[in-house]
Amino acid sequence: MKVLLIKVSALGDIIHTLPVAAYLKSCPQIREIHWLLEEQFSPLLVNQPLIDKIQLINTKKWRRQGIKTAIKGIISTISRLRREKYDLVLDLQGNSKSGMFTRFSGAPLRYGFDADEVREWPNILATNRHIGLGKTVTHIIDKNLALTTSAFPGSPPPLLQGPLQADSHYLNQVEKKLSALRKEKGPLIIFHYGTTWETKLWSIESWIELARSLWETRTIPPLLTWGNEEELDAVKKIASACPHTIVWPRGDLVELMALLKIADLVVGGDTGPIHIAAALGTSTISYYLATDHRRNGPRGEKHTCFQSTMNCSPCLLRTCQQDERCRQTILPENILEAIHTLLKKQHM
Structure with missing residues (x-):
């Protein structure tokens, strides 16, 4: 399977998603892991062995240059994602921006949080597998892993954070x-x-x-x-x-x-x-x-x-x-x- 992981920002949130990438890497049915994120945070993931390909967006630049540039950037990104023919998307951001790219990614399976967990309600419209966590899951890393294991059942590696490598x-x-x-x-x-x-x-x-x-x-x-x-x-x-x-x-x-x-x-x-x-x-x-x-x-x-x-x-x-x-x-x-x-x- 070819999987797209969506966590576009911010610095700490991206770091909290690394254990998900580590778990996905351990799943034998997954052949490629791609990650969609804002360009300013890309140095975090460049040359990290957990990720096969980084898909970049730059929404801040798009907004700064006006509505036409923003629309062009969105359409170009969606076209690029659809060409990858993803089997499954994990939307761990849970907001409207991530939902837009999730919905139009072309992936038949689109996992996201349920209405109680998403940051912005329109995200619910972008996913077709809504995962509820209840009140027992507190830490954001555990929440991310709970959503991921709903898509790929198994036992996550005992990672409390990371892993991350320095150049x-x-x-x-x-x-x-x-x-x-x-x-x-x-x-x-x-x-x-x-x-x-x-x-x-x-x-x-x-x-x-x-x-x-x-x-x-x-x-x-x-x-x-x-x-x-x-x-x-x-x-x-x-x-x-x-x-x-x-x-x-x-x-x-x-x-x-x-x-x-x-x-x-x-x-x-x-x-x-x-x-x-x-x-x-x-x-x-x-x-x-x-x-x-x-x-x-x-x-x-x-x-x-x-x-x-x-x-x-x-x-x-x-x-x-x-x-x-x-x-x-x-x-x-x-x-x-x-x-x-x-x-x-x-x-x-």
Whole structure:
């Protein structure tokens, strides 16, 4: 069988779909696995052995260039998909955009979530096999695998996240950069400040306190990563208050993957780099404010998750008047203790 997997965005969601690809690869009846995703995320999957072919879309560019370009891009993509003659589509995105490509893919079997699980109701019209999960399945990886095993019954491999591979060329490049930037030879700990929602952000003051405490207790200078100019401004404030920190010169996504692979530990919120690190096999410590660690958080002995203790958390709100109170429930001393614990485990 030839299978098309549809999970077009975003960074963390794509990472959470990798165990599905690993399971499909183990199914003897499947000869080819293709993946439809937004072009900006394609470096995640290039040269990954689980995927036979990547099908790209660029809806942001289409919209920016106007309705005619968008229509042309959609028609061209649908034509390309139909030429592949897929036997089955797994729509794991569950929204209107993914539903459009699912419906017109030409595949006779189109699996998706039922009305209780889809993100946008029109997606139901695109699929002809609707899978309900009930309330017992919590984590998004388990939800994705439950839909997949409905199409291909069997026992999924015991993967809590990943697998993901870093490019060897970039690993060498990053090692050289780190040698030039770091004077200390101790563990490499990355602090990633940024995320896409305002309500997922920890306060700059808490990051500063954590960075200072890490230096005072372990003489470890954290490496600060960032994704855009706004995040860079925040990172510079942390670095200004903690001169021993190192601000990483931002590169592309493939370089970031290599950096996260080399790291001993990555600390951050519910954001793509945390999930990439976990998929690469790197230990993580993550905190959850508006979102739920039971749904999104990395699992296993190498990972520690902290959830806000606010009664309203997880609220899934992108803006909230109680942001500051929510952030204060994640204590720097608790994160520091988790860092010590995970580092100790690594050297046992």
